[in-house]
Amino acid sequence: xxxxxxxxxxxxxxxxxxxxxxxxxxxxxxxDTVLDLLHRVKWEMDGTLALRRSCxxxxxxxxxxxxxxxNALACKTLVQRLSGGNGSATIQVEPxxxxxxxxxxxxxxxxxxxxxxxxxxxxINDSPPPADGRERLQSAEDRARFDDTTKCILCAxxxxxxxxxxxxxxxxxxxxxxxxxxxxxDSRDEGAAERLAVVGDTFGVWRCRTxxxxxxxxxxxxxxxxxxxxxxxxxATGEI
Amino acid sequence: xxxxxxxxxxxxxxxxxxAGLMAALYASKxxxxxxxxxxxxxxxxxxxxxxxxxxxxxxxxxxxxEWHAFDTVKGSDYxxxxxxxxxxxxxxxxxxxxxxxxxxxxxxxxNGRISQRRFGGHTNNETKKPVMRACHAADRTxxxxxxxxxxQCIKQKVNFFDExxxxxxxxxGDSIRGVVAIEIATGEFHIFHSKAVMxxxxxxxxxxxxxxxxxxxxxDGAAICLRRGIPMQDMxxxxxxxxxxxxxxxxxxxxxxxxxxxxxxxxxxxFMEKYAPTIKDLASRDVVSRAIYLEIQAGNGIDxxxxxxxxxRPETVNHYFAKDGETRRITREDIEAKLPDIxxxxxxxxxxxxxxxxxxxxxxxxxxxxxxxxxVEGRVILDAAKKVLPGLYAAGEAACVSVHGANRLGxxxxxxxxxxxxxxxxxxxAFCQQANLLPLPANAADEVIAEFERIRHNQGSAKMFExxxxxxxxxxxxxxxxxxxETVSASIAELKKLRVAYQDxxxxxxxxxxxxxxLEAWELGCLLELAxxxxxxxxxxxxxxxxxxxxxxxxxxxxxxxxxxxxHKVGEGEYKLDYKPVTLGRYEPKPRVY
Ligand SMILES: Cc1cc2nc3c(=O)[nH]c(=O)nc-3n(C[C@H](O)[C@H](O)[C@H](O)COP(=O)(O)OP(=O)(O)OC[C@H]3O[C@@H](n4cnc5c(N)ncnc54)[C@H](O)[C@@H]3O)c2cc1C
Ligand code: SF4
Ligand code: SF4
Ligand code: FES
Numbered sequence: 001x002x003x004x005x006x007x008x009x010x011x012x013x014x015x016x017x018x019x020x021x022x023x024x025x026x027x028x029x030x031x032d033t034v035l036d037l038l039h040r041v042k043w044e045m046d047g048t049l050a051l052r053r054s055c056x057x058x059x060x061x062x063x064x065x066x067x068x069x070x071n072a073l074a075c076k077t078l079v080q081r082l083s084g085g086n087g088s089a090t091i092q093v094e095p096x097x098x099x100x101x102x103x104x105x106x107x108x109x110x111x112x113x114x115x116x117x118x119x120x121x122x123x124i125n126d127s128p129p130p131a132d133g134r135e136r137l138q139s140a141e142d143r144a145r146f147d148d149t150t151k152c153i154l155c156a157x158x159x160x161x162x163x164x165x166x167x168x169x170x171x172x173x174x175x176x177x178x179x180x181x182x183x184x185x186d187s188r189d190e191g192a193a194e195r196l197a198v199v200g201d202t203f204g205v206w207r208c209r210t211x212x213x214x215x216x217x218x219x220x221x222x223x224x225x226x227x228x229x230x231x232x233x234x235x236a237t238g239e240i
Numbered sequence: 241x242x243x244x245x246x247x248x249x250x251x252x253x254x255x256x257x258x259a260g261l262m263a264a265l266y267a268s269k270x271x272x273x274x275x276x277x278x279x280x281x282x283x284x285x286x287x288x289x290x291x292x293x294x295x296x297x298x299x300x301x302x303x304x305x306e307w308h309a310f311d312t313v314k315g316s317d318y319x320x321x322x323x324x325x326x327x328x329x330x331x332x333x334x335x336x337x338x339x340x341x342x343x344x345x346x347x348x349x350x351n352g353r354i355s356q357r358r359f360g361g362h363t364n365n366e367t368k369k370p371v372m373r374a375c376h377a378a379d380r381t382x383x384x385x386x387x388x389x390x391x392q393c394i395k396q397k398v399n400f401f402d403e404x405x406x407x408x409x410x411x412x413g414d415s416i417r418g419v420v421a422i423e424i425a426t427g428e429f430h431i432f433h434s435k436a437v438m439x440x441x442x443x444x445x446x447x448x449x450x451x452x453x454x455x456x457x458x459x460d461g462a463a464i465c466l467r468r469g470i471p472m473q474d475m476x477x478x479x480x481x482x483x484x485x486x487x488x489x490x491x492x493x494x495x496x497x498x499x500x501x502x503x504x505x506x507x508x509x510x511f512m513e514k515y516a517p518t519i520k521d522l523a524s525r526d527v528v529s530r531a532i533y534l535e536i537q538a539g540n541g542i543d544x545x546x547x548x549x550x551x552x553r554p555e556t557v558n559h560y561f562a563k564d565g566e567t568r569r570i571t572r573e574d575i576e577a578k579l580p581d582i583x584x585x586x587x588x589x590x591x592x593x594x595x596x597x598x599x600x601x602x603x604x605x606x607x608x609x610x611x612x613x614x615x616v617e618g619r620v621i622l623d624a625a626k627k628v629l630p631g632l633y634a635a636g637e638a639a640c641v642s643v644h645g646a647n648r649l650g651x652x653x654x655x656x657x658x659x660x661x662x663x664x665x666x667x668x669x670a671f672c673q674q675a676n677l678l679p680l681p682a683n684a685a686d687e688v689i690a691e692f693e694r695i696r697h698n699q700g701s702a703k704m705f706e707x708x709x710x711x712x713x714x715x716x717x718x719x720x721x722x723x724x725x726e727t728v729s730a731s732i733a734e735l736k737k738l739r740v741a742y743q744d745x746x747x748x749x750x751x752x753x754x755x756x757x758x759l760e761a762w763e764l765g766c767l768l769e770l771a772x773x774x775x776x777x778x779x780x781x782x783x784x785x786x787x788x789x790x791x792x793x794x795x796x797x798x799x800x801x802x803x804x805x806x807x808h809k810v811g812e813g814e815y816k817l818d819y820k821p822v823t824l825g826r827y828e829p830k831p832r833v834y
Contacts, residue, residue, distance in 0.1 A: 031589070043703075043705035048749040050754045051756075054456045057490045059287055059380075060284075060288070061282065061283060062280075102754060106754055129341050138352055140348045140350060150384065151380070151383075186345065
């Protein structure tokens with residue numbers, strides 16, 4: 001099938017401003033991913049195209065981009081889902097919004113990672129582990145309470161689709177809250193108070209306007225907005 | 241060159257997957273350490289590991305580390321070094337508990353302990369029945385290990401240099417002085433001057449066409465070491481995992497068969513009953529991959545094509561459970577709960593719902609058993625006499641200790657990463673405490689800068705992706721699940737041509753910022769070299785053992801070949817082979833039946 005690919009291009013060493021590159025692939029397959037198409041452009045047509053990618057099956061979080069206006073992983077988006085049904089497709093690919101573009105589809109992830117680090121995204125438990133030298137016990141039910149938020153691959157699809165983040169980049173954003181949730185709801189963790197202080201701050205969860213952009217963007221199907229609501233609930237009631 | 245920035249650390253760790261991060265946690269307790277990674281640490285391919293990490297915790301049924309050791313040695317087709325295997329299986333228990341203490345969210349048994357499941361080749365040595373040894377977090381165990389280790393590194397304020405691509409090792413005689421890296425965002429060269437260097441750069445599955453490996457797995461660390469005079473050990477042993485998604489190569493964990501999934505051919509037969517009557521679908525990977533190939537060759541693929549089915553539908557699984565006299569049964573919900581990511585992959589990429597339809601699969605290039613030779617402390621060795629190169633370390637898939645021998649047992653790679661990553665990290669810190677920082681040689685980065693300038697300004701007409709495709713095709717045809725003198729020789733001849741063609745590969749991107757085309761071209765050079773080493777090592781070994789199955793020498797030959805290959809690079813395209821004895825122990829080599 002024919003795909004008309006429009007890619008937002010910007011090379012800081014050459015371009016004053018971003019422009020649209022247009023590429024026609026006449027023999028794409030419906031089962032190709034957008035990453036496959038970007039690779040074909042890079043390998044067969046224009047080697048200067050810059051993008052990040054690694055795993056090619058949706059688990060490393062490298063290739064979050066905006067495809068036809070919605071955030072997604074290029075490697076997890078199949079052409080057939082984007083075609084108009086008439087045997088051809090027009091696909092527009094841009095960098096995710098709200099982070100500085102370094103080159104083409106590559107953005108500066110550092111502000112995103114800084115928000116991530118701000119919620120103390122690591123296990124805190126200073127009590128000695130069991131004397132028998134074995135694992136801390138956790139019931140299957142307690143483990144299930146935070147299962148959803150352990151799936152996060154830090155791709156930034158959620159945060160960079162969030163209107164509150166676009167409005168103010170100081171907002172920690174949904175991804176960081178998901179990470180905080182993962183520890184706050186872990187029955188073994190003892191750092192909840194410190195974390196809640198961060199996410200309960202002016203640039204924390206209260207910036208969220210609950211419009212579910214983040215949830216629809218998440219390639220790991222994490223119920224992001226629900227996790228945020230659960231963190232809000234802990235802040236409001238003090239109960240986990 | 242004037243514009244090269246120099247940094248000084250006690251030690252540099254190259255790679256931030258499971259092995260690099262575990263080493264970093266330990267080394268940075270007692271030394272000033274930098275971790276350099278071409279990817280953001282959480283993008284490392286350890287995050288793709290699915291099924292589990294092996295440790296004889298015995299949380300549900302009796303298990304012993306000695307059984308784990310035996311299974312590992314048998315799985316390795318007796319080529320693993322048994323002293324190293326003992327360490328692997330003993331340390332595994334402690335390290336898995338340590339990961340839990342770091343917060344790793346393992347799944348839990350009803351009694352609150354870490355959940356374990358069956359995996360290929362893991363047995364109770366007395367009853368010979370499969371045993372639950374794979375500790376797991378759904379089917380994303382590697383993701384959890386990678387996240388947990390990275391989280392702990394943040395807590396411990398480890399120094400990361402993210403998106404720094406290491407391109408050379410600075411070695412002066414038998415001492416190590418640091419590495420040369422490119423900062424990807426700026427294209428600038430940096431020298432990291434250090435007393436010690438560790439490579440934890442992962443595998444090179446991208447030498448083949450169909451692979452479970454990420455695009456980034458191009459064997460950089462191994463190739464750099466090879467170029468700096470380190471031999472590569474046991475490169476002919478590359479694992480083909482039996483169950484990759486047809487054409488795409490995306491892995492479907494052995495955990496699927498651990499939960500009861502069965503392989504079915506075009507005639508509707510559960511063919512593993514023929515090849516491994518005792519543990520059937522849970523035989524070692526090399527055995528299952530060969531069985532699939534033979535079925536396909538015999539015309540028993542699905543619709544005569546080159547794939548078979550992996551069936552985890554509850555009706556199929558329960559049918560065979562009943563037939564085998566097992567009491568357990570599975571439901572749709574079990575599949576969704578225990579194998580959510582697998583279900584997501586096949587739904588996304590194939591439109592196949594594994595609870596309703598069988599999954600089309602074929603063997604996929606998966607794991608490098610061979611690599612940079614080390615001792616059990618992760619110290620790199622230079623020859624058959626095990627002479628250590630002080631200050632140089634390797635761990636993880638890039639390294640060869642050797643605990644996997646000729647065929648790795650499922651779940652043992654994650655175990656290897658954390659066990660030997662930890663040991664290497666500790667040893668490296670101890671080394672740094674007594675070693676002096678030796679001076680940098682003049683112009684230490686010049687040679688590799690010149691190579692990059694050559695590629696950048698090359699006027700040649702060869703296309704990078706075409707050279708890469710040809711390499712992947714020839715490796716898939718000639719140095720795959722089965723090989724013969726003829727097929728391997730043909731691959732070597734083609735690889736020689738490709739080495740010449742590579743000199744003609746140019747790039748369109750002449751810039752500095754994020755020039756991933758240039759880096760990809762350099763990575764291709766690494767792949768080509770490792771492919772050639774693999775083929776040369778495979779041609780010489782005239783026997784079949786584990787992942788190395790020679791049709792022209794179908795039997796294992798312990799008299800002549802119970803030894804490790806060491807392949808030295810002695811010139812462009814010239815290699816010298818040497819052999820190192822296997823460390824035997826409790827388990828005498830025996831014929832391998834499952
Ligand atoms: C799909 C899949 C599933 C698997 N499932 C299992 C399983 O269930 N159980 C099991 O035991 N094993 C499994 N394995 C095997 C196991 O996951 C890998 O062998 C292991 O994760 C490798 O880890 P590593 O730390 O050695 O390297 P990786 O995790 O691959 O990390 C390599 C690191 O090196 C860096 N790097 C590479 N080159 C350079 C360079 N030139 N400069 C700077 N940095 C560089 C990368 O950025 C990265 O950080 C699986 C493998 C795959 C592919
Ligand atoms: S639900 Fe909240 S966090 Fe998610 S996109 Fe909307 S405002 Fe942002
Ligand atoms: S919550 Fe989902 S969308 Fe957000 S960073 Fe994590 S995986 Fe990506
Ligand atoms: S390349 Fe890894 S998520 Fe897309």
